[in-house]
Amino acid sequence: MVSQNPIKIEDDRTGLEIQTLRRAILDNLFYIQGKFPEIATKNDFYLALAYTIRDRLLQRWLNTMQTEIKNDVKKVCYLSAEFLVGPHLENNLINLGIAEKVKQAVTESGLNIKELIEAEEEPGLGNGGLGRLAACYMDSLSSLEVPAIGYGIRYEFGIFDQEIKDGWQVEITDKWLQYGNPWEIARPEASVTVNFGGYTEPYTDGHNQFHVRWVPGYVVKGIPYDTPITGYKVNTVNTMRLWRSEACESFDFQRFNVGDYYGAVDDKVNSENITKVLYPNDEQIEGKELRLRQQYFFVSCSLQDMIRIHLLNNPNLDNFHEQWAVQLNDTHPAVAVAELMRLLVDIYEYEWGKAWNIVEKTFAYTNHTLLPEALEKWPIEIFGNLLPRVLEVIYEINRRFLDQVRIKFPNDDGKISTLSIIDESGERYVRMAHLACIGSHHINGVAELHSQLVKDTILHDFYLLWPQKFTNVTNGVTPRRWMVQSNPRLSKLITSKIGDGWIKNLQELKQLERYAEDQTFRQQWREAKQFVKQDLANYIQEKVGITVNPESLFDVQVKRIHEYKRQHLNVLHIITLYKQMKSNPNLDVPPRTFIFGGKAAPGYFMAKRIIKFITAVGDVVNNDGDIGDRLKVIFLPDYNVTFGQRVYPAADLSEQISTAGKEASGTGNMKFSMNGALTIGTLDGANVEIRQEVGEENFFLFGLTTPEVLTLKDQGYVPRRYYHSIPELKGVLDLIASGFFSHGDPELFRSIVDNLLYDDPYLLLADYKSYIECQEKVSQAYKDQENWSKMSILNVARMGKFSSDRSIQDYCNNIWNTQPVSIELKDYVQKEA
């Protein structure tokens, strides 16, 4: 119908004929980039293609927005300081179901689709698992046709780019916006303002009603930028709405007039600093005032936006909680509980109890870590100076809450001090997790084990108070990006056997089980793996100049660098293997390539030293002529979403080796397993459930369990005992301490060795023996390629549970109480014609 339309311009914007697509790309190149093809850069062509695809989703996007605003449907708001979405172009091609056509059009235009896809700068607006989870959830919300908005911050600089210089991490600013971002649309007309600083004062209104007014020290403008989030082969295109801060007035005219030009611009600079850069800390709070400003800024902008949208169709906010389910992604947006109270009470003049009823029914909170250093708390001073009125609201929430506690636990001052929002044990702090718990109707962890530990440990007293609030939602990842997009070969092989229903309903992978016994299929399975391994080997050659054997076992650990994730335990195994090979040149083990990737928080001394440790061991091992290609150690710089898409499909072995009880869930573990890697892992996070699903015979388990970890620590853990009683371990640690991996310098890795010998908070030495023995089993198993392939097929066949579609379904059913809404396409072109 569209192709019959006489108006040429619309046809170019929506048509899908090869000729139309080709013309559209050239049109966009000319009219948006202002370039003739002869002088266009690769980026110009990428942008022209991206705009061509954006044109083709706008119809769905605007219809989705309109339906969600007009209809009486409950919307999910995912409030998150991080969205690590990764590149959009290819993902949109897949979701729109136009990948093949567009590829043909691009090729016929003499361009290379792969190169154009790779030209996209990925938006690195997150640190790691938490931000990437938010992105997978956005994909699933759209794919399941659930009305949703992802609210966050449009950081001008995302997570830093990592370079490795002389084996050390160097951080480079991430200028992801420098060549333009074709996927976002600014909506300045929907800007809001946010208060900071100043003071509060009481006043009485015309009806003799008492109120409080916040007289801010300064006011900042928030401007929303919208990015479309397509669903897989559905019409729903939800919105990710990210806020950028700006000064309210470009100039302070008063100062400008007296000649203080620089002073006048100062305010502008300060306001714009709020959304300048992402804090690069993963699971470690950064107690900086600017971080609190970021949090409050995006939360206040988002709530004001929800209220604005709500009032388009509703006379008041009485039914706000029936229309909005707001999920707090960790405590970063927890100030929303107090901010919504403030808006309801101060601005919309709700009576406190009525307002609280709305608030409590609106929010739910997801906890993502048990690490004490990640639990957010703000010094009262900082909080009160920045957000004086919000702090008063928090005090009032707390006062009323503690009255409830007194009724439930009479005469128990201990309970008052453990539950209070205000930590008064020393310097006074606002505990954000407490505010989140009190203001939420549900609280969930991100894997079964983790949710249990939340109830048993950090939020135990809240659990005693409100057991019914606590639940679990095991994390998941989107099979669209992490299988279809990143591993097209394997995906096609799967589809050739069981059809493509699995892409929408991952449980259908179960049908693959019967092919595990099929020898021809196993051969094809290995070929698919080999193909991507070769591809990764080429990439390694190109990036770090090291030749690896593509037939070797690819043993991969990619994730943020953290002591609890124990990259250094992996290195202890590498050194063990190296020593064994040196002393026994005929050692019969399959060759291995160890591949690492991951960023360290710039201020995390140990994590940075662990990177240097990995590269230093690599320098020795990789250049040892006795070893050849039987052992290689690669650290690939700048691990990000794009690189993840390359590495997960190529792995044979997935390292998930955190100390039991420390990794909340993990999501990389799922991506590996979905792509046919076998896991070596502890009983931690979602590993527990992955093992349950794939079968214990298809999973390499080692290490202490969580209760064993706790007991060992209670008894007084003495790491040196393991050092003295395990000769192999002693040999490895002595070798490091001798300076063997540091050109004879015993100081370079002393901090690592001493930490392990005298403290070892993450129990590497206690788990060493079990890990080494388990790795020997891996080596033995890899020799039997037929059986390895069978295990690999069964891993993929049984991963259905770990689709983020299942997680989102759980949230919808058990927490949000939301329904899908199918979007009808009203054709703009036809309506106008």
Ligand code: NBG
């Ligand atoms: C991380 C956990 C991971 C988990 C992701 C997503 C934080 C604070 N937590 O185990 O460490 O998979 O969250 O839930 O980044």
